[in-house]
Amino acid sequence: MTAAVPLTTGGRTADDRTADTGVWPMLRRLAAERASGALTRDHGVLYLHDGLVTHAESSATPGLDVLLTTGGTVRPEGWWEAVDKAGPAQRVGRFLIDSGQLSAGALELCHLGALYDAAYFTLASHDGPTRFRHGVAHWIGPVRPVPVTAVERETRRRRRLLDRIWRRSATDTQPVRRAGSCDGLTLPPRRRAVLDRVDGERTAADISLALGRPGFHTVVELRRLAAAGLVTATAPTVSPAPLPESGTGTGRGTGTVTETETGTRTATVLPPVHSPDQDIALLHRLKEALEAL
Amino acid sequence: MSGIDACLLEAIRVPGARGASVVDWTSGLPLGTIGDSPDGDHEATAAETAEFARLAAEHKAFAPSGGTDREDGELPVHDLILTNSDSYHLMRFVRTTFDSSVFLHLWLDRTEGNLALARIRLGEMAERLVIE
Numbered sequence: 001m002t003a004a005v006p007l008t009t010g011g012r013t014a015d016d017r018t019a020d021t022g023v024w025p026m027l028r029r030l031a032a033e034r035a036s037g038a039l040t041r042d043h044g045v046l047y048l049h050d051g052l053v054t055h056a057e058s059s060a061t062p063g064l065d066v067l068l069t070t071g072g073t074v075r076p077e078g079w080w081e082a083v084d085k086a087g088p089a090q091r092v093g094r095f096l097i098d099s100g101q102l103s104a105g106a107l108e109l110c111h112l113g114a115l116y117d118a119a120y121f122t123l124a125s126h127d128g129p130t131r132f133r134h135g136v137a138h139w140i141g142p143v144r145p146v147p148v149t150a151v152e153r154e155t156r157r158r159r160r161l162l163d164r165i166w167r168r169s170a171t172d173t174q175p176v177r178r179a180g181s182c183d184g185l186t187l188p189p190r191r192r193a194v195l196d197r198v199d200g201e202r203t204a205a206d207i208s209l210a211l212g213r214p215g216f217h218t219v220v221e222l223r224r225l226a227a228a229g230l231v232t233a234t235a236p237t238v239s240p241a242p243l244p245e246s247g248t249g250t251g252r253g254t255g256t257v258t259e260t261e262t263g264t265r266t267a268t269v270l271p272p273v274h275s276p277d278q279d280i281a282l283l284h285r286l287k288e289a290l291e292a293l
Numbered sequence: 294m295s296g297i298d299a300c301l302l303e304a305i306r307v308p309g310a311r312g313a314s315v316v317d318w319t320s321g322l323p324l325g326t327i328g329d330s331p332d333g334d335h336e337a338t339a340a341e342t343a344e345f346a347r348l349a350a351e352h353k354a355f356a357p358s359g360g361t362d363r364e365d366g367e368l369p370v371h372d373l374i375l376t377n378s379d380s381y382h383l384m385r386f387v388r389t390t391f392d393s394s395v396f397l398h399l400w401l402d403r404t405e406g407n408l409a410l411a412r413i414r415l416g417e418m419a420e421r422l423v424i425e
Contacts, residue, residue: 109297
């Protein structure tokens with residue numbers, strides 16, 4: 001940690017831009033110090049209070065507002081009333097319960113799922129800078145705080161779980177399209193709902209938003225659909241050698257999935273292509289990173 | 294007292310209860326645990342019971358005759374019962390108005406537990422967890 005500029009939110013600022021793989025040691029240290037504040041990374045924010053994780057948000061998974069209002073558990077006007085009235089005091093969760101809009105159990109189930117999902121997407125990647133701002137709290141307020149160690153174990157376990165289902169991670173983040181016919185197949189309703197929204201443009205995050213579903217659930221279903229040969233990630237801007245897409249799917253249900261199937265990750269199957277788009281994307285990322293300093 | 298904790302305390306008071314948990318069956322995440330678990334590791338138990346629950350919830354063989362695509366949000370499977378030489382495992386799916394995949398797991402001592410009673414109680418707990 002280094003000293004940093006004072007923040008208008010008060011308190012100290014601590015940065016850790018040196019260790020792109022060091023987010024866990026940093027989090028463990030913050031937990032040991034019983035720190036309170038917000039840990040920001042490329043894909044999300046983790047909120048700590050007294051060293052416990054109280055909330056997390058990520059662009060890869062819908063927020064509580066979407067999760068609770070999509071199915072009508074909470075009316076949108078009821079949600080905004082709670083944010084307006086209890087947001088400044090950081091007690092929105094409590095307000096939702098006290099105003100009879102949902103039970104403590106329902107809020108906890110939904111919030112914990114959202115917390116672990118957002119934490120996964122925020123922490124699973126080793127990329128990008130990590131910052132911690134002391135003294136920042138989220139307006140949802142305390143619901144059911146969890147230890148950093150539990151979040152760490154769960155994040156690691158989830159990555160193993162996904163790899164066991166299907167080792168290719170492209171469907172986690174890239175737009176997805178159908179890869180084979182599902183005629184005659186009976187899919188479980190929750191998986192069918194995901195497949196119905198696969199249109200070649202939506203990503204897992206888009207589908208989660210459309211369904212009002214926790215992001216990790218969609219990622220799991222897409223990996224299962226990919227393993228069954230029904231879905232594949234659309235080619236990125238620079239396409240590697242095309243993957244086989246016969247009616248039998250791409251390695252459906254076999255145990256022979258190897259890194260060579262990851263295409264973009266494997267140098268041997270990549271043509272030596274270098275496009276201006278890549279350079280521009282890299283420059284954009286560099287610019288964003290420099291601005292974030 | 295919070296909803297999940299209140300639910301778990303009620304579960305552990307069921308005669309013969311050894312342990313209980315609230316688990317997400319898509320991810321295998323234990324959202325709350327109490328008491329003991331069969332191998333001394335609640336997280337490992339949650340991951341294993343989640344896999345069992347997921348198969349039951351997803352396979353056509355266990356769905357009602359009308360199929361699993363229900364407009365009324367009815368769950369395809371209500372509960373699972375597993376018995377072995379010294380214990381019972383009860384898993385009860387929780388129906389929520391928001392998108393979720395949650396079940397309650399109750400581990401019971403076979404000699405001290407009453408399977409029929411525990412099943413009724415667990416069903417009531419699953420309803421109260423998201424309503425009260």
